[in-house]
Amino acid sequence: xxxxxxxxxxxxxxxxxxxxxxxxxxxxxxxxxxxxxxxxxxxxxxxxxxxxxxxxxxxxxxxxxxxxxxxxxxxxxxxxxxxxxxxxxxxxxxxxxxxxxxxxxxxxxxxxxxxxxxxxxxxxxxxxxxxxxxxxxxxxxxxxxxxxxxxxxxxxxxxxxxxxxxxxxxxxxxxxxxxxxxxxxxxxxxxxxxxxxxxxxxxxxxxxxxxxxxxxxxxxxxxxxxxxxxxxxxxxxxxxxxxxxxxxxxxxxxxxxxxxxxxxxx
Numbered sequence: 255x256x257x258x259x260x261x262x263x264x265x266x267x268x269x270x271x272x273x274x275x276x277x278x279x280x281x282x283x284x285x286x287x288x289x290x291x292x293x294x295x296x297x298x299x300x301x302x303x304x305x306x307x308x309x310x311x312x313x314x315x316x317x318x319x320x321x322x323x324x325x326x327x328x329x330x331x332x333x334x335x336x337x338x339x340x341x342x343x344x345x346x347x348x349x350x351x352x353x354x355x356x357x358x359x360x361x362x363x364x365x366x367x368x369x370x371x372x373x374x375x376x377x378x379x380x381x382x383x384x385x386x387x388x389x390x391x392x393x394x395x396x397x398x399x400x401x402x403x404x405x406x407x408x409x410x411x412x413x414x415x416x417x418x419x420x421x422x423x424x425x426x427x428x429x430x431x432x433x434x435x436x437x438x439x440x441x442x443x444x445x446x447x448x449x450x451x452x453x454x455x456x457x458x459x460x461x462x463x464x465x466x467x468x469x470x471x472x473x474x475x476x477x478x479x480x481x482x483x484x485x486x487x488x489x490x491x492x493x494x495x496x497x498x499x500x501x502x503x504x505x506x507x508x509x510x511x512x513x514x515x516x517x518x519x520x
Contacts, residue, residue, distance in 0.1 A: 286507055288327040288403060290433060291318070292426035292440045295336035295364055297497040305336060306367055315371035317503040318408060322377050326507060327403040329433055330410045331426040332368060334360030354418035358385055361422060365412035366390060378407040384416030384425070396432050403433070420480070427481040431488045438490050439506060440477065441497035446514035447476045465519040482516070492516040 293314065300307025322328055337360035338353075365381045372379040380402050381391035391412065392398065399409045414425040423440075430438040443453075449472070450458040466486035470479055476494055485492055495502050495513035505511030 285509075286326055286436045288329075288433060288435050289437050289439055289507070290426060290430040290435045291328065291330045291503065292423065292438060293330060293332045293364075293368075293497065294441065294443075295333040295360065297441055297443065298332075298364060298367075299336045306364070308371075311367055311371050313500065314497070315368060315375055315377070317501065318372060319375045319377050320501075320504045321507055322406075322408060324507070327406075328408045329399065329403060329429065329435070330365075330368070330408065331422055331429055332361050332364040332410065332412065333422040334358070334364060336360075337363060351418040354420075355385075358413040358416070361414060362387065362391065362412040365410040369410055372408060378405075379410060380407050381410045381412055384411070384413040400433060421478050423477040423481040424484065427477070427484040427490065430490050431484060435490065438485060438492045439503070440492055440494045441503075442476070442494055443496065443498060445496040445499065445512045447474055447494050447516070449474065461514050464514060464516045466516060467519070469516055476514075476516070485516070486518070489518065 298306050298310055298314070300310040318328060318330070334357045338357050362381075362383055362385075365383075369379045369381050380399075382394040382399055383391050384394045386393040394411065394413075394416070399411075402409050411425065411429050414420060414422050415428060426438060426440070429435075445460075447461045447464060447469070448458040449461070452458040452460070464474070466482050468474075469476060469482050477492070482492075484490075493506055493513045493515055495506050495511060499512070502511055506513055
């Protein structure tokens with residue numbers, strides 16, 4: 255699936271500034287045919303310290319529905335850090351492989367919750383897991399996932415890559431490449447990429463655009479290095495935005511939102 259001419263001409267991915275690229279909403283939204291949204295597990299906690307905040311999941315589902323109604327094909331990768339973080343537990347003495355598999359199972363729980371809320375608002379959804387568990391969801395099959403999206407269904411990819419030692423960021427980049435997505439949209443707790451944590455450093459500098467190499471060179475850690483490298487090798491632009499801003503996802507796809515674009519140097 256090739257990127258459309260509109261994408262190359264009018265969307266911020268063409269290299270223009272965000273402000274210059276703002277124009278007709280419908281045209282800008284139509285410039286992206288298929289996107290992958292990466293949601294962190296922590297982003298679904300709301301103000302809780304653990305688990306799922308159902309109001310937050312409901313809001314995310316409604317925002318995904320808004321985008322789905324424009325005709326953009328959607329797939330989603332969800333983390334599991336709100337329930338279990340494998341690396342953190344491994345640091346406390348648990349076997350890393352076992353801890354990572356437990357983290358993968360946590361992502362399945364999050365995926366099923368999001369599926370439930372999406373279907374409640376009328377969006378047909380399928381969950382595909384990299385770890386087969388036929389009782390609760392489909393196994394990951396690339397061609398089937400593509401077909402689901404072509405039929406207007408949102409596909410949620412769960413269980414990461416199905417392998418320990420790989421993060422859900424890497425899974426998101428991998429699935430974006432496999433699905434031939436036009437862009438990877440990474441939802442975070444802040445409105446873009448900064449050179450320091452803006453929550454603790456008021457002087458942190460925010461970037462409008464970054465190259466893949468700059469992210470790796472400056473060790474900005476917006477995503478892990480394998481995810482950035484995979485996106486770079488396959489020309490998948492990454493848009494980093496805040497999940498906490500209501501309506502942010504739709505704004506991003508219209509080219510009117512606040513975000514940082516990571517792409518090849520122009």
